[in-house]
Amino acid sequence: MALGLPPLNFKPHCSSTSTFSSSSTNYRPAVILPGLGNNTGDYKKLEFTLQEYGVPTVVAKVSRIDWLRNAAGLVDPNYWKGTLQPRPVLDWYLKRVDDAVQEAEELAQGGKLSVIGHSAGGWLARVYMEEFGLSHISLLLTLGTPHLPPPKGLPGVIDQTRGLLYYVQQHCKKAVYTPELKYVCIAGRYLQGARFVNDSKVAVESMATIDDDQQVSDVAVVKNKTDSTPVSTTFQARFVGQGYKQVCGEADVWGDGVVPEVSAHLEGALNISLDGVYHSPVGSDDVSRPWYGSPAVVEQWIHHLLN
Numbered sequence: 098m099a100l101g102l103p104p105l106n107f108k109p110h111c112s113s114t115s116t117f118s119s120s121s122t123n124y125r126p127a128v129i130l131p132g133l134g135n136n137t138g139d140y141k142k143l144e145f146t147l148q149e150y151g152v153p154t155v156v157a158k159v160s161r162i163d164w165l166r167n168a169a170g171l172v173d174p175n176y177w178k179g180t181l182q183p184r185p186v187l188d189w190y191l192k193r194v195d196d197a198v199q200e201a202e203e204l205a206q207g208g209k210l211s212v213i214g215h216s217a218g219g220w221l222a223r224v225y226m227e228e229f230g231l232s233h234i235s236l237l238l239t240l241g242t243p244h245l246p247p248p249k250g251l252p253g254v255i256d257q258t259r260g261l262l263y264y265v266q267q268h269c270k271k272a273v274y275t276p277e278l279k280y281v282c283i284a285g286r287y288l289q290g291a292r293f294v295n296d297s298k299v300a301v302e303s304m305a306t307i308d309d310d311q312q313v314s315d316v317a318v319v320k321n322k323t324d325s326t327p328v329s330t331t332f333q334a335r336f337v338g339q340g341y342k343q344v345c346g347e348a349d350v351w352g353d354g355v356v357p358e359v360s361a362h363l364e365g366a367l368n369i370s371l372d373g374v375y376h377s378p379v380g381s382d383d384v385s386r387p388w389y390g391s392p393a394v395v396e397q398w399i400h401h402l403l404n
Contacts, residue, residue, distance in 0.1 A: 129218075133164060180260040180263075183264060191225050191229070215240045238282075239280075239282045282367070290342075290357075292338060344356060
């Protein structure tokens with residue numbers, strides 16, 4: 098095991114906010130990168146929560162209408178071939194990330210930064226680090242990010258990123274967990290999907306099946322098995338399962354309601370799964386449907402920002 102890695106039986110530390118919160122202590126600044134369809138305001142509560150722990154926070158400035166800029170990809174022949182590349186289609190987003198990083202660098206006063214990528218913001222963070230450099234970043238923490246492209250050749254499965262995730266997988270640096278740079282990938286286990294047909298084959302498993310070339314990290318997989326929504330074959334489970342299938346090729350797997358657990362982990366990273374955690378701040382009430390940024394969930398991963 099490499100220097101600085103946690104033991105394989107490492108479990109996320111859960112304690113009250115007061116354990117970490119200190120108005121007189123400032124940790125390295127964090128930059129929050131919004132997910133697809135989200136805007137800056139969706140992360141305002143998470144921003145306040147992190148600041149209560151002493152983490153100065155900057156959210157990249159993105160509006161919902163900004164995402165319509167991605168339609169520029171429709172005129173690129175690579176879109177229709179499924180070989181689309183992040184640039185120039187996503188240059189607008191990368192510019193917003195760079196603006197937020199520069200703002201956070203002023204707060205850091207020569208120190209390092211943490212980057213928190215929610216959903217697509219996680220793999221877009223990897224593109225940013227590849228294109229703009231990562232010397233000033235010491236932690237990439239992703240929340241419900243679909244890191245892995247869907248398997249090719251499966252009937253009824255269409256790569257919704259039109260090749261972007263294949264590009265990230267092939268061209269962006271691999272995940273690491275070292276003293277200098279740590280990747281922490283957090284997945285939610287909110288609901289297990291179900292197939293529209295042959296639901297009797299759905300099995301309750303401790304982990305979703307993973308293809309040989311999509312293995313989880315050898316560093317650590319942290320799991321918490323107490324509160325996941327029970328398996329059901331309700332319409333919701335079937336509907337969510339179809340969404341999972343488009344992302345990972347399987348419908349009857351656990352996920353956060355949008356992104357399958359298996360897709361939110363990366364080989365080489367510290368991979369964590371949290372029970373009962375929903376994908377998005379939109380539709381979350383922090384109690385019956387907490388998302389990754391709900392205060393009680395932040396308690397379970399905030400220590401990675403406070404090291």
